[in-house]
Amino acid sequence: MHAMVLKRLKTPLAWTELEDRRPAPNEIRIQVAACGVCRTDLHVLDGELPGPVFPIIPGHEIVGRVDAIGTAVKGLEPGERVGIPWLGHTDGVCPYCLMDRENLCDRALFTGFTRDGGYATAAIADARFAFPLGEAGNDVSLAPLLCAGLIGWRSLVSAGDGKKLGLFGFGAAAHILAQVAKWQGRSVYAFTKPGDTHTQAFALSLGAAWAGGSDERAPEPLDAAIIFAPVGALVPVALRAVRKGGRVVCAGIHMSDIPSFPYSFLWEERELVSVANLTRKDGIDFLHLAPQIGIVVKTTRYPLQKANQALADLRAGRFEGAAVLTP
Numbered sequence: 001m002h003a004m005v006l007k008r009l010k011t012p013l014a015w016t017e018l019e020d021r022r023p024a025p026n027e028i029r030i031q032v033a034a035c036g037v038c039r040t041d042l043h044v045l046d047g048e049l050p051g052p053v054f055p056i057i058p059g060h061e062i063v064g065r066v067d068a069i070g071t072a073v074k075g076l077e078p079g080e081r082v083g084i085p086w087l088g089h090t091d092g093v094c095p096y097c098l099m100d101r102e103n104l105c106d107r108a109l110f111t112g113f114t115r116d117g118g119y120a121t122a123a124i125a126d127a128r129f130a131f132p133l134g135e136a137g138n139d140v141s142l143a144p145l146l147c148a149g150l151i152g153w154r155s156l157v158s159a160g161d162g163k164k165l166g167l168f169g170f171g172a173a174a175h176i177l178a179q180v181a182k183w184q185g186r187s188v189y190a191f192t193k194p195g196d197t198h199t200q201a202f203a204l205s206l207g208a209a210w211a212g213g214s215d216e217r218a219p220e221p222l223d224a225a226i227i228f229a230p231v232g233a234l235v236p237v238a239l240r241a242v243r244k245g246g247r248v249v250c251a252g253i254h255m256s257d258i259p260s261f262p263y264s265f266l267w268e269e270r271e272l273v274s275v276a277n278l279t280r281k282d283g284i285d286f287l288h289l290a291p292q293i294g295i296v297v298k299t300t301r302y303p304l305q306k307a308n309q310a311l312a313d314l315r316a317g318r319f320e321g322a323a324v325l326t327p
């Protein structure tokens with residue numbers, strides 16, 4: 001097998017030939033058909049997340065077909081199409097697992113961060129964390145659903161069921177979530193970088209009720225807001241955009257520092273929460289719903305060996321929607 005491997009922090013990924021691995025009893029091997037590129041991959045490269053394991057193969061939005069099955073795996077067949085998300089393993093016994101919050105597991109492993117991921121021709125996964133994807137939809141369009149879609153979904157659930165929803169940062173996750181929220185009968189208010197009229201037009205084309213820069217005030221108070229951009233300065237901005245009792249959800253795994261702000265921004269029972277990782281239930285719920293919604297995922301495709309280019313383009317905001325690697 002071949003992979004784009006991160007050997008040290010802040011270095012380009014290197015195209016590397018590796019020995020084919022055999023799955024352990026509870027694992028499967030997947031021939032990778034597509035792997036999405038997520039902002040979290042940039043945080044891994046940049047050393048912004050604690051505890052990476054090197055060398056590591058990034059990538060946690062994997063779509064592929066099962067080609068080898070561990071002896072203890074049940075319910076998956078060779079040739080079956082599956083998706084492998086960020087949550088790669090949990091211990092099942094820690095207090096968080098026992099309270100149905102496996103996203104917070106004390107001993108979780110994360111695909112493409114603390115276990116090898118999908119920037120590769122093949123990947124090994126814990127079979128219990130693989131989602132059967134069926135045959136509807138193409139591999140490239142499905143890949144971004146595995147993180148941008150799933151963690152976006154968890155954030156949307158956390159935001160509550162208010163009708164007026166703000167989305168700060170309109171990249172891979174928000175462009176999927178905007179469609180889900182509209183399908184649910186909500187109005188989406190999309191906030192982009194100041195002056196980014198191109199992305200604002202993209203948001204409006206996906207049905208947003210309003211789009212503007214994060215330096216602009218929403219035309220009316222919002223019920224909730226989700227912050228996808230890794231920018232701590234957006235926290236007080238979003239708090240000011242929501243009504244009394246409104247909720248602000250930080251959806252990213254990493255954010256720059258939050259500047260201090262007057263208590264009045266939080267006053268009147270506004271809430272500020274974060275969303276971490278995902279549970280398998282989030283995945284099952286969302287992947288069940290996604291085909292009914294008819295989400296159109298805007299993708300830019302790169303050959304696997306161009307992963308460094310895809311990451312650079314993500315960092316610079318050079319594409320709309322999501323980048324996807326194909327071997």
Ligand SMILES: [Zn+2]
Pocket residue numbers: 090091092093094095096097098102104105106107108
């Ligand atoms: Zn646990």
Ligand SMILES: [Zn+2]
Pocket residue numbers: 038039040041060086147148
């Ligand atoms: Zn991700």
